[in-house]
Amino acid sequence: MTNANTSVDDETTWGIELTPEHPLDRMADLAALAEDEGFDVAFASSHYFNRDPFVALSQMADATDSIRLGPGIVNPYETHPVKLASQTATVDEISDGRGVFGVGAGDRSTLANLGVEHERPLRRVLETFDVARDLWAGETVTHEGTFTARDASLNLDEREIPVYVGAQGPHMLRMSAKHADGVLINAAHPDDLEWAAGQLEKGLDDRSSDRGEFEALAFASVSVAADEDAAREAARPPVAFIVGGAAEPVLERHDIDRDAASAVGEAVERGDLQEAFGQVTPAMIDAFCIAGTTETVAERFDAALEHVDGLVVGSPLGPNLEDAIERASDAIERVDRSPSS
Structure with a gap:
């Protein structure tokens, strides 16, 4: 791992998010393809309506040899933190030490659908990976805080697993820089990443020297295809969900009309997804997704890397997953790797 805001070089970390909306044998094949295409880490996203990410990761581990693997991103509300520690340790064991732990506060609206309270998210996330x-x-471990654990232990060998915190707001960004091994910044646009880097620097100022190095990765929605319009059309679903949960300062940063964003969010909340996707504007896609041809995506990757140490190619990837993985890898190869001045 590297320090935040290093220049682009061969040490740049490239990750990919694979969403278990597909049968697990396909998830394994996609992970193997990502490994062949040179990605360093694969995250299996976690949503209650998709297949279980830890089961998916076990299949992905069997199909790969070197790519690092982990949940990205689980929250410590739906599942008890001690259980998450056990599940992640199991992934690390079956992958011969390739496990990573992607953890965050989760989506407030999704948790509300399950009747789960989203209380004290920053403290909950910090306590979760401290206990893990x-x-x-x-x-x-005996712990009394945002959750309770009494005389808890794991029946596994000791392990060292890097912790990456999913973050977007200022407090979670600073906390991750102070305490975690890395951060997964929920952003795709250079303006958002530049702002996030400033928050991370504040956390790094308070980071203990014994914490080791810290890595900042952009966890960016990406859609790449041979045809620009097809790539942008495939970006509508994830952008709709991002816009629906975007904070006011983020919308202002990109000059996104508040009423237009509210219309998208309201359609998402009432389950009218096609209406929500249709309300997504070109400006929203530009702000919240890296979308286009291989050449366009390479340029956006290069711009993002001015502010972070690496990038996770996130959902939707593109209209065709296998083609998108190969094109994203091609885009990576086109990124200017010369040291910045």
């Missing part, structure tokens, strides 16, 4: 680290170190 103790458990992975072989300790027996």
Whole structure:
């Protein structure tokens, strides 16, 4: 791992998000393709309506040899934090030490659909990976905080698993820089990433020297295809969900009309997804997704890397997943790797 805001070079981390909306044998094949195409880490996203990410990761581990693997991103509300530590340690074990832990606060509206309270998210996330680290170190843990664990331990060998915090707001970004091994910034646009880098610097100022190096990755929605229009059309669903949950300062940063964003969010909340997708504007796609041909995407990757150490190619990837993985890899190869001045 590297320090935040390093120049683009061969140490740049390239990740990919694979969503378990597909049968698990296809998830395994996609992970193997990503490994062949040179990606460093594959995250299996976690949504209750899709297949279980940890089961998917077990299949992905069997199909690969070197790519790092982990949930991206699980939240410590739907599942008890001690259970998440056990599941992640199991992935690390079956992959011969390739596990990573992507953890975040989760989506408030999705959790509300399950009747789950989204209380004290920053503290909950921090306590979750603090306890996980103790458990992975072989300790027996008693914890009273945002959750309770009494005399908890894991029946696995000791492990060291890097923790990446999914973050977007200022407090979660600063906390991740102070305490975690890395951050997954929920953003695709250079303006958002530049702002996030400033928040991370504040956290790094308070980081203990014994924490080791820290890595900032943009967890960016990406859609790449041979045809620009097809790539942008495929971007509508994830952009709709991003816009629906975007904070006012983010909308203002991109000059997105508040009423237009509200219309998208309201359609998402009432389950009228086609209406929501149709309300997505070109400006929204430009702000919240890296979408276009291989050449366009390469230029956007290069711009993003002015502010982060690497990038996770996130959902939807593109209208054709296998083609998109290959095109994203091609875009990566086109990124200017010369040191910045």
